[in-house]
Amino acid sequence: MTKPAESEFSRSNYYKQAQPSDEFVFLRAWLRAPLFTAAMLPSGPLLSRALAAEVDPKIPGAVVELGPGTGSVTAALVERGIALDRLILIEFNPDFCRLLERRYPAARVIEGDAFAAPSIVEKLKLGPLAAVVSCLPLYGKTPEVRQRLLLDMLTLGAPGIPFVQATNFPRSPIPIDASIMTASASKRIWRNLFPALVWTYRLASNRR
Numbered sequence: 001m002t003k004p005a006e007s008e009f010s011r012s013n014y015y016k017q018a019q020p021s022d023e024f025v026f027l028r029a030w031l032r033a034p035l036f037t038a039a040m041l042p043s044g045p046l047l048s049r050a051l052a053a054e055v056d057p058k059i060p061g062a063v064v065e066l067g068p069g070t071g072s073v074t075a076a077l078v079e080r081g082i083a084l085d086r087l088i089l090i091e092f093n094p095d096f097c098r099l100l101e102r103r104y105p106a107a108r109v110i111e112g113d114a115f116a117a118p119s120i121v122e123k124l125k126l127g128p129l130a131a132v133v134s135c136l137p138l139y140g141k142t143p144e145v146r147q148r149l150l151l152d153m154l155t156l157g158a159p160g161i162p163f164v165q166a167t168n169f170p171r172s173p174i175p176i177d178a179s180i181m182t183a184s185a186s187k188r189i190w191r192n193l194f195p196a197l198v199w200t201y202r203l204a205s206n207r208r
C-alpha cells in the first residue's frame with residue numbers, strides 16, 4: 001500500500017486522527033500558561049474552516065498564520081487549497097512548534113513572537129503576502145499595538161489581502177479606523193468550545 005502524501009494527511013485525516021492527542025497537548029499548555037495559550041482546546045472544524053474561507057488560494061504568495069497552536073486552522077487552510085510550502089507558522093510555544101514541524105514538514109515553522117511578525121517577514125523576504133490568519137490572544141496588548149500589527153502585516157501583502165482574526169467576543173478586538181481599513185465580522189459560530197466569530201480586515205483602497 002502506498003503511503004498517503006503528507007498533504008493528504010492534512011486534508012482528510014486531521015480531525016479524525018490528530019485531535020485526541022492535540023487536545024491533551026493543548027490542555028497541558030493551557031494549564032502551564034493560560035494567558036498565552038488562550039484556549040483550553042484547539043479550534044473546532046467550523047471555526048477553523050470559517051477562518052480559512054477568508055483566504056483566496058488563487059492569490060499568490062505566503063500565508064502567515066499567527067498562533068497556529070497544534071495546527072487546526074493550518075489543516076483547514078490546506079483543505080482550502082493552500083500548498084503547505086506557502087505556509088509560515090509563527091508560534092510561541094516550543095511543544096506546539098515541534099508538533100507542527102512533524103505534522104507539516106513542508107511548512108515553515110518559526111518559533112517566536114507573532115508580534116514581531118512584520119520584522120520576521122521583512123528579514124526573511126517572505127512578502128508580498130497572500131493573507132494573514134490569526135488566533136492570537138490580543139487583549140494582553142494595548143489597542144495601539146494590536147492595530148500596529150494589523151497595519152504592518154497588511155502593508156506587507158498584495159493589495160487588498162485579508163488579515164483574518166478569531167475572537168470569542170462580539171466586538172472587534174482590533175480598533176477599526178475606517179479612514180484606513182475595512183472590517184467585517186462573520187456570524188457567531190456556536191459549534192465551538194466557546195462560541196467565536198471571525199473578523200476580516202483589509203487596507204482601504206486609498207492605502208493600498
Ligand SMILES: C[S@@+](CC[C@H](N)C(=O)[O-])C[C@H]1O[C@@H](n2cnc3c(N)ncnc32)[C@H](O)[C@@H]1O
Binds near residue numbers: 070093113135
Ligand atoms: C487560542 S490559541 C489558537 C491555536 C490554534 N490556532 C487553534 O485555533 O487551535 C492561541 C495560540 O497562540 C499562541 N500564541 C500566543 N501568544 C503568542 C505570541 N505572542 N506569538 C506567537 N504565538 C502566540 C499560543 O501558544 C496558542 O498556540
